[in-house]
Amino acid sequence: MVDVDTSRLTVRPLGPDTWEAWDALAARHNGVFGGCWCTWFHTMVSEKPRDADANHALKEQWVRGGRSHAAVVFDGEEAVAWAQYGPPAELPNIRHRKEYEEGLVSPPDYRVTCFFVDRRYRRQGVAEVALRGVVDLVAQAGGGVLEGYPHDLTGSTKKVSSSFLYSTTRSMFERVGFELERTKGEKNTVMRLVVPPAP
Template sequence: MANVIPTTHPSLRIVPADEAPFADVEAVFGTRGDPAHCWCQWYKLPGSEWRERAGGDGALRGRLEAQLAADGPGPGLLAYEGDTPVGWCAVEPRPALPRLRTSPIVRDHTPDADLDDASVWAVSCFVVPRRHRRRGVGAALAEASVAYARDHGARVIEAYAIDPSAKVAKTPAAELFHGTVSMFAGAGFVEAARPSASRAIMRVEL
């Protein structure tokens, strides 16, 4: 039985995704839309390799399955409502996400400039199928990410949040995969930098 990560959400159960059946991960990512074409590999592949995307979606899916089967913590958490998988959160040591090295949001603004420091963890992505949204799934996953990182020896956990309130137009749902400032603040994260009006680095010192 998978280890349950405690949260304050009364109806959701959060577990390490590497302890869940991969079929449940597949159920969250689905077969259409951005998650099914990315499989949380965007931050793990250099730009040139991503553009080539040898093997297509199936290869990216295989990479995530292999990462979940590998030794060590990460790369994510899975949320359940009852026995139904309802959400995914990518969380792991920051060096596992090499594209963050070239992101000006992270490279130029993180308080921890040593991007090889494995004691700094990153929350990089959320996937919540449309039918399960507006139920606090993302908030519960953000909260659980802190406990998960702490239990695995992290010194810091940070996220690269969207601030919809700073935008004139409504933020499309497709842009919210980073998580929102208010969601992370509710999970105990504190704003550490504001790279742009609508993006913030949110952190918890552990």
């Protein structure tokens, strides 16, 4: 476990120049969630490769082609976390999709689908640094409606593994300024933030 000073962390967008650092972080954790390589939300289930090497190749292709976005958190030159985001067309696959679409009034401009934090850096506020990084990157891109789907642990006394909280928690999103729009699935939420364009 690393004693984290979040003030020393920086955030950079995922792209060709940060791919190798991102890739090293994912590789240190077996390609993330058994070889997903953070591709699950990019593809519908019927389109999803079931092979870790294929997922890895797809992810690199999408990143180098500008089709996969994330706020990557760095400690020095080492990537230690990320939050994946992008427009719905780029990230069409979300949990509880049927229930989500039944209650949808207007689609967001961007959605945050998942977070990943190096196991040495967990439970020290690093995921929140990543989320704030997403907000900044969306602002730099002109702003818009940003949506996330965190777990709602309100009132729960059961400790949940940080590795399970792939979309983090409602309380963290609230600290960043998101507001609850509605629930979806069991203990899952739809939260929104209107991000103004960067000055």
